[in-house]
Amino acid sequence: xxxxxxxxxxxxxxxxxxxxxxxxxxxxxxxxxxxxxxxxxxxxxxxxxxxxxxxxxxxxxxxxxxxxxxxxxxxxxxxxxxxxxxxxxxxxxxxxxxxxxxxxxxxxxxxxxxxxxxxxxxxxxxxxxxxxxxxxxxxxxxxxxxxxxxxxxxxxxxxxxxxxxxxxxxxxxxxxxxxxxxxxxxxxxxxxxxxxxxxxxxxxxxxxxxxxxxxxxxxxxxxxxxxxxxxxxx
Amino acid sequence: xxxxxxxxxxxxxxxxxxxxxxxxxxxxxxxxxxxxxxxxxxxxxxxxxxxxxxxxxxxxxxxxxxxxxxxxxxxxxxxxxxxxxxxxxxxxxxxxxxxxxxxxxxxxxxxxxxxxxxxxxxxxxxxxxxxxxxxxxxxxxxxxxxxxxxxxxxxxxxxxxxxxxxxxxxxxxxxxxxxxxxxxxxxxxxxxxxxxxxxxxxxxxxxxxxxxxxxxxxxxxxxx
Numbered sequence: 001x002x003x004x005x006x007x008x009x010x011x012x013x014x015x016x017x018x019x020x021x022x023x024x025x026x027x028x029x030x031x032x033x034x035x036x037x038x039x040x041x042x043x044x045x046x047x048x049x050x051x052x053x054x055x056x057x058x059x060x061x062x063x064x065x066x067x068x069x070x071x072x073x074x075x076x077x078x079x080x081x082x083x084x085x086x087x088x089x090x091x092x093x094x095x096x097x098x099x100x101x102x103x104x105x106x107x108x109x110x111x112x113x114x115x116x117x118x119x120x121x122x123x124x125x126x127x128x129x130x131x132x133x134x135x136x137x138x139x140x141x142x143x144x145x146x147x148x149x150x151x152x153x154x155x156x157x158x159x160x161x162x163x164x165x166x167x168x169x170x171x172x173x174x175x176x177x178x179x180x181x182x183x184x185x186x187x188x189x190x191x192x193x194x195x196x197x198x199x200x201x202x203x204x205x206x207x208x209x210x211x212x213x214x215x216x217x218x219x220x221x222x223x224x225x226x227x228x229x230x231x232x233x234x
Numbered sequence: 235x236x237x238x239x240x241x242x243x244x245x246x247x248x249x250x251x252x253x254x255x256x257x258x259x260x261x262x263x264x265x266x267x268x269x270x271x272x273x274x275x276x277x278x279x280x281x282x283x284x285x286x287x288x289x290x291x292x293x294x295x296x297x298x299x300x301x302x303x304x305x306x307x308x309x310x311x312x313x314x315x316x317x318x319x320x321x322x323x324x325x326x327x328x329x330x331x332x333x334x335x336x337x338x339x340x341x342x343x344x345x346x347x348x349x350x351x352x353x354x355x356x357x358x359x360x361x362x363x364x365x366x367x368x369x370x371x372x373x374x375x376x377x378x379x380x381x382x383x384x385x386x387x388x389x390x391x392x393x394x395x396x397x398x399x400x401x402x403x404x405x406x407x408x409x410x411x412x413x414x415x416x417x418x419x420x421x422x423x424x425x426x427x428x429x430x431x432x433x434x435x436x437x438x439x440x441x442x443x444x445x446x447x448x449x450x451x452x453x454x455x456x457x458x
Contacts, residue, residue: 059318060458085322089315095251107243108323110236150319 008069040204084156140167244333
């Protein structure tokens with residue numbers, strides 16, 4: 001039996017290592033991310049950003065080390081955390097309509113009044129008029145909006161975003177940046193991987209640079225943060 | 235209760251997506267039909283031979299078709315990484331398997347239901363008087379195929395040689411299902427039909443054992 005799900009407010013990585021065969025994806029990563037922080041993970045392709053986010057989402061088990069989640073009461077737990085996760089892929093079904101997708105995931109997460117929640121989110125991401133269209137008929141940007149809507153279903157206090165601006169047009173990026181700003185003001189904790197400095201990465205309050213699976217820089221605000229984010233895009 | 239509720243939601247998704255595309259059902263029915271027709275060229279299907287060999291070729295056709303049908307079961311979840319979304323959403327990972335194996339059993343039974351009259355006509359085998367017993371054997375056999383096939387589909391979907399791996403793992407493991415189902419069906423298609431309860435018990439025990447193993451290891455089978 002699994003522990004009852006809760007949405008965490010903060011997260012702590014303790015000496016995380018992840019190996020795929022002989023290849024290290026992460027080496028001794030230790031980070032503590034407090035409630036309300038918005039952390040941008042920067043680094044080249046293969047630096048370990050996605051692996052770290054998937055470990056945070058509990059989709060990948062670390063080879064060594066542990067992940068602790070902070071509950072709303074301030075206690076720490078190592079299981080049962082249910083955060084919102086946006087991955088490279090859309091994580092929604094092409095053969096279902098936008099509404100069917102959100103309804104299904106809302107029911108699985110035990111959300112009260114799943115129909116109302118799905119409709120509210122579709123309106124928020126600007127897809128209410130296309131609620132009865134199959135997702136396979138959507139553009140890449142619309143699919144990404146669907147992915148974000150799915151991740152927000154359980155109103156998560158901890159949001160994990162793996163390159164969330166992928167496929168979004170300038171209008172979509174502006175919408176996402178605005179949504180993330182609102183979440184930050186609401187003291188949601190946000191972890192996101194970014195490539196270079198953009199409207200999205202500017203929302204971050206902290207930047208962490210990964211290189212070959214290790215944390216090589218970690219800073220809050222200032223010019224150093226700008227340097228980390230621009231280096232990632234280089 | 236959460237397991238049942240999640241399974242019901244996921245089963246609805248499986249059935250909706252399949253009945254919308256009809257990919258699996260169509261290919262399975264067409265495949266079994268081709269095998270039955272091809273086998274009929276190798277001997278006189280109206281003779282007593284069909285009573286002796288008919289049940290075996292029918293179950294072989296079901297088995298080969300199921301290895302085709304089960305292949306996309308988890309591969310489809312990789313397309314948009316929807317398996318990760320399911321893992322994040324459900325409380326019990328076993329619900330994902332339970333929904334998929336129930337859907338696969340339904341699809342296999344539907345294919346068998348469509349093809350049984352065709353088989354009976356082509357091979358001149360009366361099936362109406364033993365239809366209820368055949369339904370029991372088809373259900374137990376199809377359930378066993380689906381339980382093992384769904385589990386192996388999850389394993390093979392993450393492997394490099396995924397298209398080859400599933401039949402290689404599935405067919406040897408399903409030998410007890412093939413033998414028991416064939417023997418019971420053979421008895422039912424006899425001139426003096428009789429029920430081989432020993433075979434039915436073997437099928438039921440096989441289903442129960444593999445279903446329990448799947449419940450125990452479902453979390454590990456879905457890990458990246």
